[in-house]
Amino acid sequence: MTETRSVAVEREIPHPPEKIWRALTQPHLIEEWLMKNDFNPVVGHQFNLRGDWGGVLDCEVLAIEPNKALSYTWNFAHDDAAYNLKSVVTFTLTPTSSGTLLRMEQSGFRPDQKQAFGGAQAGWQKFFANLEQVLARTD
Amino acid sequence: MTETRSVAVEREIPHPPEKIWRALTQPHLIEEWLMKNDFNPVVGHQFNLRGDWGGVLDCEVLAIEPNKALSYTWNFAHDDAAYNLKSVVTFTLTPTSSGTLLRMEQSGFRPDQKQAFGGAQAGWQKFFANLEQVLARTD
Numbered sequence A, B: 001m002t003e004t005r006s007v008a009v010e011r012e013i014p015h016p017p018e019k020i021w022r023a024l025t026q027p028h029l030i031e032e033w034l035m036k037n038d039f040n041p042v043v044g045h046q047f048n049l050r051g052d053w054g055g056v057l058d059c060e061v062l063a064i065e066p067n068k069a070l071s072y073t074w075n076f077a078h079d080d081a082a083y084n085l086k087s088v089v090t091f092t093l094t095p096t097s098s099g100t101l102l103r104m105e106q107s108g109f110r111p112d113q114k115q116a117f118g119g120a121q122a123g124w125q126k127f128f129a130n131l132e133q134v135l136a137r138t139d
Helices: A017-025 A027-033 A114-137 B017-025 B027-033 B114-137
Strands: A005-013 A046-050 A056-065 A069-076 A085-095 A100-109 B005-013 B046-050 B056-065 B069-076 B085-096 B099-109
Touching: A005 A114, A017 A027, A017 A069, A017 A085, A017 A100, A017 A114, A027 A114, A046 B114, A100 A114, A114 B046, B005 B114, B017 B027, B017 B069, B017 B085, B017 B099, B017 B114, B027 B114, B099 B114
Parallel strands: none
Antiparallel strands: A005 A100, A046 A056, A056 A069, A069 A085, A085 A100, B005 B099, B046 B056, B056 B069, B069 B085, B085 B099
């Protein structure tokens, strides 16, 4: 058994869960804050997240609870073990008096994957900032 | 023989070639406008460019002419041929009366790699915008 680490980001967002859910599950909105994709909100659906620089992640939808929770794999295949990532991203949405508490946890970083772990910490800050901008300018 | 396409971006930048060369070849500066990396300006040096989301590119320095030209491979290994990219990035710097004409060409996109090609077109616009910001705030 290998111990793994998680990156978690949690933010209070002044929009209802239904609106955030759309941004998390509609491909054209996902593209705006995360990456190009062929996401489909169906358990077992396999999809890719594609970076503008030619890289691609292999993903599969694991769990969906509309407006409440979404989970998918976030895998990156590479010959070098330090870069070969098998992780799971889980979003949970909790309604609050003023909007939604959105939590993201990415689990599965092995202790020898410090660079990927540090990258994810920085990356999710950017992705969340992008997401809040998308939410601010959409209905 | 397979026909391939290139993405090219060319900009007049109000900084001398020597300054732009540093931003293209010093790892801590490359990280600011492109990606995390272990670049070293030595022909044959193999390095990685690493995205914040866990992805990584495999690169090798092909040619260096200080303050004038830099070329390296920009490869991405993937089982799906549409994503398996073998490309070469070449920067050329030409002094002008007010600064430098910087040209980047990324060659090697096969006709079936429309997504990677489109991504690179968008990506290099962003990378160049980042680069100009880095140049504006450094000596």
